[in-house]
Amino acid sequence: MHISARSDYAVRAMLAVAQHHPGVVKAAVLAASQDIPYPFLQGILLDLRRAGLLHSLRGTDGGYALTRAPAEIAVGDVLRATTGALTTVRGAPAEVAAYHGVATGLGEVWRSVHRAIEGVVDRTSLADLLDRECRGKRGVADRGPGAA
Secondary structure (H helix, E strand, C coil): CCCCHHHHHHHHHHHHHHHCCCCCECHHHHHHHHCCCHHHHHHHHHHHHHCCCEEEECCCCCEEEECCCHHHCEHHHHHHHHHCCCCEECCEEHHHCCCCHHHCCHHHHHHHHHHHHHHHHHHCEHHHHHHHHHHHHHHHHHHCCCCC
């Protein structure tokens, strides 16, 4: 699995929107808060809208909002919306990799890798990642000043 800048930006943008759920966030705010080039972000937001993960509201109070609760959107959903297949072998989905001769078993290895990746990204929701960020902030605050 290769995590492209586009995929990384998409997950970061979705987390920023999820942080404001159920409210809306303007694209310019997303771009600035996550250091994502604005023109690049516009294409990503379009992909996420087409995939049914975001909806947009027009007007001065407009912006982007999640279509479902953060707990109902997995990282895998975001990755598939922006890149398609989670894992590829020579540009094709890992599920279709086929070999013969001494390499016959290799296809099953790639499918196992794919299933493992799917397990992680489909089990991890935006809410899980937001919870981790909140726990990290609480952990620092709980230790008090001067704690190591």
